[in-house]
Amino acid sequence: MFQDTIFALSSGALPSGVAIIRLSGPQVQSGLQTLVGNLPPPRQAVLREIRADDRGLLDRGLVLFFLGPNSFTGEDCAELQIHGGRAVVSAILHYLANLEGFRPAEAGDFTRRAFLNGKMDLSGAEALADLIAAETETQRKLAIQNTSGRQRQLYGSWRTTLLRARAFIEAELDFADEDDVPGSVSQRVWENMRALAATLRSHIAGYAAAEIIREGFRVVLIGAPNAGKSSLLNALARREVAIVTDIPGTTRDLVEVSLDVRGLKVIVTDTAGIRETDDVVEKLGVERAHGAARAADLVIHLMPADAADIDRVNPLNEDNNRIVVTSKCDVGRVARGTLAVSAVTGEGLEELLDVISSRAAASLALAESTIPTRLRHKSHLSDCLSCIDVAVSRDDLPLELRAEELRQAADHLGRITGTTDVEDLLGVIFSEFCIGK
Incomplete structure (x- = not known):
């Protein structure tokens, strides 16, 4: 070639x-x-x-x-x-x-040739790129799982189901007068398509877990000025990442650090102290802090042990993506029912990492099964599901048009693994590889 x-x-x-x-x-x-x-x-x-x-x-x-x-x-x-x-x-x-x-x-040349010569499918090539880029044990496990061809097998079986459904419909259209072609195969086809649609919805939901594994579990530290957010970030990172002073409002922008926590990539973000202020720059920092908290997988609200209202902290206000932690526990009282940490003595840091790890693990409940690992996969799967939904629900459409929707659904699955035309994607995908791979 x-x-x-x-x-x-x-x-x-x-x-x-x-x-x-x-x-x-x-x-x-x-x-x-x-x-x-x-x-x-x-x-x-x-x-x-x-x-x-x-x-x-x-x-x-x-x-x-x-x-x-x-x-x-x-x-x-x-x-x-x-x-x-x-x-x-x-x-x-x-x-x-x-x-x-x-x-x-050039970057990805060897793997591109392997794909074009039929040595691997497109999802396998992407998994190989993920394996090379893996920084944590969880990322390695997900990548190695997909290099084994599990995605190709799963999507291939769904595509075969769609092609078989189209064959039944087209047989009914073309050979309705023949004795060996049932006259009501459509009903059985639509039942199978409803079941496939339900499976696709569950599968697409797994993308959230894959995104956390590949991009990182996002933890955001919030609290009042001087609540100990920057000190805690430095303690978790084991290096000076953020500037720490006694002056309130030192942190004005988001400061991020990537950690390997129990084999999972965790991105911890320090934010500006949340308070009312007339300082234009600090006000922008507070707005960014709120935005980061809304996008976080877990928000850690720090309440310093030396705060005047420490006794009024109610940890029952915690929810699935927010916990209250007493910081600076070496200098004051600890709020009842909260985890106590000290960036100075190291007290509670391992316990906090355990909490982060368990919350992240709960978000990865679907990661043990085959899941879509890239936004490209999710997009094609969602388009596939939309086509199936139209074919199943629009019984007012001619049977030919409903069969066409199933053809398009099968094509979307084929574009994930490269069994249909994907030439426009190849340059983007293989440019992610390093030279020599």
Whole structure:
């Protein structure tokens, strides 16, 4: 399919103990022969001298050759495992760039070829990008689950159900006079479509859990000025993220830090102290604090132990996304029924992280099953559901038009995995990969 051969450094930053240069394309065999002489047996690592015609010996390293289509990309592929010095890697890359038909790979080039050669579907390619970008254990688990093809299998089964439903309807339309075609298959079809629609609604609801896993569980700290929000943020982050002073209103804007809490990405946001003020800048900060609280998965309302009204705190006002926490518990009374924390002594910090972790886990109840992991998936699934709803509910429409709605529903599912035309999406999706993948 491709006329050019691509190459790239596929390992980490240089210098390093070992560097891996990956090649893929129709000229891999000839390129290897110019570098290392005879081709090594497929899928066997062989120690070879790597030479350039004009520069002599460049390095010694392991060479692996993968004969297409039994390779990652489906083409002839090779890997050079060499010493990770900048000069060594640069010399080999420079030599490859001057070979006829070779070019440096762009971001996602290898995975794009794997997709176009049928080695993986589009959702699997996206899952691979998520696996590379995973920062937490939960992100890794979700990505590895989807690289196994579970999404492809699920959406493929739903698409088959839709195609079968269309076949029944079109058989009724085209062969109504035939004895072996039931005259009322439509009723059975619509019952199946109602069941599929219910399944889709439940599945789409799982996107909220996937969004939390990929983007992070958002925790917002609110409270009056000098309630200890910035100090708590620094204590949780274990570094100086926010400026802390005794002057009320120090924080004017949102300050965020990303944490790994029990294997889950958690984004904690410090906000401006909430109070009435005539200061224009501080007033903007208060407005942003309210906005952040509305968008948060969990709001932690800090009430300092030295506050005059600490005894009037009512933790019963807590709800699913808001809890009251007594801060500065080392200098005053603790509000009854609240969790007490101190950024100075560290008291209560682990317990607070446990609370955040349990609240996040409750939000991920659907994450153990196959769920839509990207907004693109959710959008196509929602469009698919809309088409099914129209087909099921609009019994005033001709049967041909209702069948057309089912065809469009199946196409939306196909666009998730790449079984229908998705050429306009490929550049966006594969640009997310790093060079060499």
